[in-house]
Amino acid sequence: MELRQLYYFVKVAKKEHVTQAAEELHVAQSAVSRQIHQLEEELGVKLFLQKGRNLQLTPVGQLFLKRAEVILTDLERAVVEIHEFLDPEKGEIRLGFPHSLGVSLIPQVVAAFRKLHPNVKFRFKQGMYPSLIRDMVKGEIDLAFISPFPDEHEHVCGEVLLTEELYAILPPNHRFAKEESIELSQLKEDTFVLFSEGYSLRPIVWEACQEAGFVPKIGFEGEETETIRGLVAAGMGVSLLPEMALHHTGLLEPAKVRIRHPLVTRNIGIIHRSGEKLPLVAKVFHGFLIRYFHDLLKKQQ
Known part of the structure; x- marks a missing residue:
């Protein structure tokens, strides 16, 4: 599992749309779809369901989102703390x-x-x-x-x-x-x-x-x-x-x-x-x- 996959997953979960997430991430839509697919294969579960033109989190996807947000927040805080240690x-x-x-x-x-x-x-x-x-x-x-x-x-x-x-x-x-x-x-x-x-x-x-x-x-x-x-x-x-x-x-x-x-x-x-x-x-x-x-x-x- 890669951090990039977590970033992409969280962004898609927030936007409920791959294209909009890709635009905000400044990457190709195919790259986002591929990373989400690989993440689902690695976890062995479906994280999203298609709902019209949008995507909807599955129950297990909602659970994973909470954990992924905590991981990314902790990582962001760690980066900030390192920068502060070098120069507060x-x-x-x-x-x-x-x-x-x-x-x-x-x-x-x-x-x-x-x-x-x-x-x-x-x-x-x-x-x-x-x-x-x-x-x-x-x-x-x-x-x-x-x-x-x-x-x-x-x-x-x-x-x-x-x-x-x-x-x-x-x-x-x-x-x-x-x-x-x-x-x-x-x-x-x-x-x-x-x-x-x-x-x-x-x-x-x-x-x-x-x-x-x-x-x-x-x-x-x-x-x-x-x-x-x-x-x-x-x-x-x-x-x-x-x-x-x-x-x-x-x-x-x-x-x-x-x-x-x-x-x-x-x-x-x-x-x-x-x-x-x-x-x-x-x-x-x-x-x-x-x-x-x-x-x-x-x-x-």
Whole structure:
């Protein structure tokens, strides 16, 4: 059995199509088919079944895929560790984070780190809470910013880095747009613009509204912070967003008003796999993050 066969097998399993896998691998389709056939002959089982124009994993193929992914992930990690051993300043950090942190926090943190370690590379992966946890457990990322921070999890651990206040954002001509602060219950008759299902900010806003004594009326849903801000600024409804999502300004901006009751916050943490040593360069970055946010908190006090 050759590593090339495992690479080809995993790629075909993900694409469910030999031609598409071959295009992504930059090899001939016949080469991919031949390697898959040889792998099946060596194992003595069928890994795929034809389903229309696509391929579908057999039950034993699904089992083999899990093992093959672990093998390739471990191999990739071993290569990274060797490169780090030779020169830790030229390693790569595989970092996951939710979309809402990609506007300002991630660029700021990475830029500050690369001033100290200019040759370190980053491979970024954005995702929602469940996918970040899944990617972490599968070994596809080394570290992940996450919100809310998981209280207990069998396979991941980490630290809370900061707690951030959420503000009401309102259309510029809203009746409360000029107020310094409001109670969330004052928005119970308004239409809300919320993140779609699966995004971590949605349940935070939903639970805050319930604590304020009402269920929010949802008029629109979005998947990007900029979309939420734009819809609110255009008068499509009201919403709640964390402070860091409100730093950038544009032609059309919503009003930002503090919520005095209930206090609505989210915590942001950094996680990694439990019981495993971080790659050296990721460990350096992890230590940098702890110091960075500790210093940030001291400045805010």
